[in-house]
Amino acid sequence: MGSGDKLTIIPLGGLGEIGKNMIAIKYGQEIIVIGCGIMYPEDEMLGIDVVIPDVTYLLENRDLVRAIFLTHGHEDHIGALPYVLGQLSVPVYGTKLTLALAENKLREQGREDLADFVTVKPRDVVRLGSFQVEFIRVCHSLPDSVALAIHTPVGTIVHTGDFKFDQTPVDGNPVDYYRLAQIGEAGVLALLADSTNAERSGFTLSEQAAVAKLEHVFHQAAGRIVVTTFPSSLYRIQQVFSVAARFGRKVAVVGKAIQEVVQVAQANGYLHIPPGTLIEGDQWGGIPRERLVLLTTGHQGEPLSALTRGPWSDARLNNFQPGDTVVISASPLAGNEKLVSRTIDGLCRLGADVYHENDANHISGHASQEELKLMLNLIKPTFFIPVQGAYRMLVRHAKIAMETGVPKENIFVLDNGLPLELSSKKASLLSKVAAGRVLVDGFGVGDVGNIVLRDRRQLSQDGILIVVVTINKESGQVVAGPDMVSRGFVYVREAEPLMEDAKIRVKQSLEKTGERRVTEWAAIKTNVRDILSKFLYEKTRRRPMILPIIMEV
Amino acid sequence: MGSGDKLTIIPLGGLGEIGKNMIAIKYGQEIIVIGCGIMYPEDEMLGIDVVIPDVTYLLENRDLVRAIFLTHGHEDHIGALPYVLGQLSVPVYGTKLTLALAENKLREQGREDLADFVTVKPRDVVRLGSFQVEFIRVCHSLPDSVALAIHTPVGTIVHTGDFKFDQTPVDGNPVDYYRLAQIGEAGVLALLADSTNAERSGFTLSEQAAVAKLEHVFHQAAGRIVVTTFPSSLYRIQQVFSVAARFGRKVAVVGKAIQEVVQVAQANGYLHIPPGTLIEGDQWGGIPRERLVLLTTGHQGEPLSALTRGPWSDARLNNFQPGDTVVISASPLAGNEKLVSRTIDGLCRLGADVYHENDANHISGHASQEELKLMLNLIKPTFFIPVQGAYRMLVRHAKIAMETGVPKENIFVLDNGLPLELSSKKASLLSKVAAGRVLVDGFGVGDVGNIVLRDRRQLSQDGILIVVVTINKESGQVVAGPDMVSRGFVYVREAEPLMEDAKIRVKQSLEKTGERRVTEWAAIKTNVRDILSKFLYEKTRRRPMILPIIMEV
Structure with a gap:
């Protein structure tokens, strides 16, 4: 490729929405893709199961696509792999836990055959044509999360993935400040950063903060304790096992999605269950209530669905007695506030003590405003592109970047399908490419219009x-x-x-x-x-x- | 009636739910009713317009029902009047603004013929058989709100209505502390108190706090300002007119529901519009954007619906330009968080500056925990019954009452249809009466099952x-x-x-x-x-x- 080749960033998902994250980066005749996520349907998408990115652009350029890079193992970054890999046969790079979770996704859909996976470690560098992709450890709500530094002939692009600056991470692995700072000092052409919490001031609490809350609950609880969380909150799952063991309780894991995650994480060494703490299978009938913890989640990652009366309820969970305790260790997904409220009401009626996080003390996996500024100050990018968030969050993140000194004209609030072409000094918008939402309903992918x-x-x-x-x-x-x-x-x-x-x-x-x-x-x-x-x-x-x-x- | 007659409190709505507030109080062969509200449908009540209380109990005892008493003019306290008065012909007592708004409700349904209204003032006492009902001024988000002290041969019942202890109310009329304290000192058998904010710690901000926010926005705004709020937030509406006048802007009121409330409130002397500030009718086309404020609300009291793309949108509102400002002066109704989020996103895309309240700084019309304690300490009731709230809020309010010294055995978390019989020393639960939800869909009342x-x-x-x-x-x-x-x-x-x-x-x-x-x-x-x-x-x-x-x- 000649030195005149341009670098283009093509957002295919996750801009102006929460979920289905996917960004393509093109240099000359080569394309790499970051993320391959799903989104859960919005209220008006009646009957839809999940939403995936429209990958028409990638299919039209299928010969150029070299690989998909994953930053971590959450649905909104890996969930569309079974659909996309079926149409586009490329290798997938990610850390060990990320790929184990991705493999699990393929298995769920009976498509293990699609896995062409390459495992990497933080600080590894993958050379792929003109791209050198480096993996840099960041913190999030599960282990093995990375940011990407993509070194190209035009300059270096940093994509943060999902991140927070957890100063006391559960697994003892803080963010790789040194590499981020070093890459920043050497010069970064563009930063693409997580905007999920751009509207939240201050710093996000450390995942460790959940331990004190759990201990408080375990001290108070007389009967059975039910903890419900997202299967993706692996650190939280770890803490439930650790605290339960300290209090002499045994833990049963209820529900297919969370059982699979626990199994995958344990098998790969990312979950450490104290001996004798895990109750295998359904063998928890005989355990006295005051010795029992039920760790559960629900349908489509909605932590409460197992506790509701609907089709996803679990009768064995729902025989509550006064003295039982429920811990809802997750903030409700947007739009589920009423469900959460109704479920808590129902539990209160049954006499259970209910502990739930409200927005104010929710321990998020994403960086708040002060951390976003820290990332900007470490990376010192020439250009800034907020990604991963609703439009107003991107706009807010852009303002935060301005506050840290990025010139206004170097900040681009893009949209799905709107490509930005970069040279070392200049950025310009190109005309739109296909990008949008493909609705999945049962076996039908894109047939519900x-x-x-x-x-x-x-x-x-x-x-x-x-x-x-x-x-x-x-x-x-x-x-x-x-x-x-x-x-x-x-x-x-x-x-x-x-x-x-x-x-x-x-x-x-x-x-x-x-x-x-x-x-x-x-x-x-x-x-x-x-x-x-x-x-x-x-x-x-x-x-x-x-x-x-x-x-x- | 003999001295052996019992006093019974029969909740018919508003317990274990937000809305359709209605409580019957029976002594001997006489019944009075407090509140007659609607509730907006829950997500799973597809196609339903509103939900009203099941008044079977009142109809079965129609000869005993003497009157309906209203505490203030909000939908969840007056909205079911057109339905209930059609079946039950009784007088309705309330303050001037409350009855003006109630009359407006009847007019909307073409049922002005049902109005048998008696206007009262704070400190008035209505004698009705064995009941003496006294009206006591409280603060809320609109003027003319009252609590009720119901003096009976068995003892005095205090019902707070919706209230907050606003120390700097917009209309200069604080809570009637003296009467509350005096009634408390004389001895109160039971307190029925608003539980809406029982989960919120501290004190609720004064309605005055909204002025500073509005002034900040008006200082910044270059173009048109659109303020959207609940039509029921009359103090907020007052503040928009006052601030607009100070900044030399004119205000157009857009949308039928809010136009009616503005008209009713102004006609009755509860809204003071500075001369020349109100733009009559639709005559705002010629006003320069930098001189214009549009005050709007939407379908079913949802402040945002006029700004969305749906059937309730208003094209004239939606021609936003960069430099325009939108103030969402209302916290989203539960379940509407996604709609709010999407609407804000859409406005940001159009280039508008959007100011919206988040939970943390939302100015509520309801008392927070410290105010609930203050009410309990003023009234010093023998028995306590939390009302007006989801079940978990009632449970929380019960705990708050315990903290202020009400004995646990004197606190009753009731449910709709579950009557509590009181003597001067004893309370006992009676068996359930009919109570529940009647769904209204178009002209059909109760026919959607x-x-x-x-x-x-x-x-x-x-x-x-x-x-x-x-x-x-x-x-x-x-x-x-x-x-x-x-x-x-x-x-x-x-x-x-x-x-x-x-x-x-x-x-x-x-x-x-x-x-x-x-x-x-x-x-x-x-x-x-x-x-x-x-x-x-x-x-x-x-x-x-x-x-x-x-x-x-």
Whole structure:
């Protein structure tokens, strides 16, 4: 490649949203990708399981893509691997725990065959064409997290991954300040940094702060203790085992997702369970309540779902007695506040003592404002690009960068699909590439679009009314019906007069149009829909979906 | 009535939930009711507009009900009047502003005819049979809020209404400490107190604290300022007008709900708009952006809905320009955090500066823990009953009462429908009465039950597939169909092979059952449903509602 080759940063996910992190970096005819995450669906994405990045850009440039680099083992950074690797066969680089968790993801989907994994350690440097990718230890809520320093002919790009500056990390491994400072001193072209907590002032609490809270709870608890957390909060899981052992309690792990993480982490040496503390399998029936800890999580990583009444509840967890204690060791995912609130209420009604984190004392895995400034001051980048956060967080992070002295014109709040081209002195925006959200519903990847979602929304609000008539195709006469069936609209037994009245109106309208031909059925349907829609809105102030079906005999 | 008559407190709403506050108090053959509020629907109540209390108990005892007493003019205390007064014709007592807002509620539903209103002032005492009901001024987020002291032959009951101890209230009217203390000193049988902020430590900020924030924003703002708040936050509305006038800006009020509240409050002397500050009607097109304030709210009291893209958006509000400022002067309703977050993101993308309250500095209208203790120490009740809050808040409030010296055995965390009978020395629980939630959807009050909601839930997740066949009623032969129509399941044009395949399976199943009689159609439908359900789950991992319809000719 000539010295005129440009370096381009192409965000494919995680900008202006929380999750599905993915950034492509292109130099000459080579592309590397950082992260391959999922996002959980937003409220209006009814029925959707997960959301993955649109990788059209990578598929269109499939010959250029050299590798995917992972910074750590959380869903929003590794969860889309089973989908993406199925379309794009490239090696994946990451630390030992990260790759063990990534392998677990592939196994869940029955796609272990896709794993072409290369294990690295902090301070390792991978040479791949023009790129030299260095792994630098950072702290987060699970071990083996790294930032990336990507050395290119144009300059060095630092991507922080998810990070916090934990001064007393649970595993004793602090951030590699020396390498970050050294790389910063040598000169960094651009910093891409985690914006999750850009709105939070001060410093994030150390993961160690959770120990004191757990000890307090264990001192107070008379009966069973249930601790619910994210399966991804591996340090928290470690602390539950350690504290339980000190208090002479045994721990049962309940729920598939957390069992798998515990197994993977233990097998790889990242979780140290004191001997005799873990109860294997479901053998916790005989343990006295005052000796028992249940460590649990729930569906889709939502810590509370196992404790609720829904399809994901676990009856064995839910036989609470007064004196039992529940620790919700996780802050609610955005949008789940009501679920959390209702669940805590339900537990209180059962007589359980409930300890839950509120926003104020939540121990986050992400750097707060003062730590973001520290990162900026260590790296001293020429250009700054906030990543990993809702748009307002990126904007806030940009302001923080300005406060540390990065010139305003060198800060770029990008968006998914909006590439930034860098030379050693200049940055310029390129035109947009494909990027967006691909919705996964069951086996369907990307087949649920706006029309299907719009229909689900309408159905969810006022239900559906189906009108069926059978018409003789020669005469155009109605030979059966109209029959009406509704679901989610009104409770039919109580609404019979309404439905009879509606039927009469449809009949009248069909009689008027009885002479029309088959080619005009679309118009007949529209007519039936309009008449019923107006009538039902007048009578009920509801707008069910109305679906006329004409059968011909 | 003999001296042996008992006093009974019957909670009909607001215990174990946020909203639809209603408490009945019975002595001998007389009942009075405090509050008549609505609640906004929870997430899983798809398509529901509002939730009102189940007043079966009051209707069964209609001859005993003497009056409804209102503490202040918020939806969760007055919103159900149009529904309840339609079934129960009783006078309603309240202060001037409260009744003006209540009248507005009736007018909205076209039911002004139901108003039998009696206006009272703080320190007034209403004698009604054995009850003497006294109105005592408290502070809240709107003027004219009162607590009630209900003097009965058994003893005095104090109900706080919604309150805070604002030491610098916007209208200069602090809590009537003297009457509260005097009533407390004379002896109070039971205190029923607002638990909304029982989980919040310290004191709630004065409403005055919002002024400094507004002034800061007005100092910074170059362009248009949009302030969005709850229509119920009348003090906040007052402050926006006052600050705008000081900064030489004019205020347009946008949105029906807030326009009505402004009109009612101004007409009754509770809102003082500096001359020349209010822009009448929609005449704000010609005002320069730097002189303009838009004061807005949205659908169902959700301050943000006017600023979102949905059906409740207002195009004239949404032409933001860089330099414009948005002040979200309200904390999000529980469950709306995501909407708020998305809206702020959208505004940031448009270049607006956004100021929003986070939990930490939110100016609430409700007493925090130290204020709850102050109320308990003023009233010194024999019995304590926390009201108005989710169950965990009631439990927390009970603990606070214990800290102030109320004996544990004198504290009762009740539930809707669970009556407590009081004598001067003893309290005992009675058996449950009817109480619960009545869902309002359009004109339908209580006609949407669990089946309809369950159907809406299923429809919202995976949509519906309708299978229609026409069968000859003599021969049992299929003469038309099966036809299939789906909505919200898959995008049909892309799923044709799947649908064709499904159709073949239905046909095969119908051929097998072709000889059966009409009486067996239920079995045929079940069979079709089972076959399709299994087939579609195997192919798609989705579970649409399957609705077979058989037409006979």
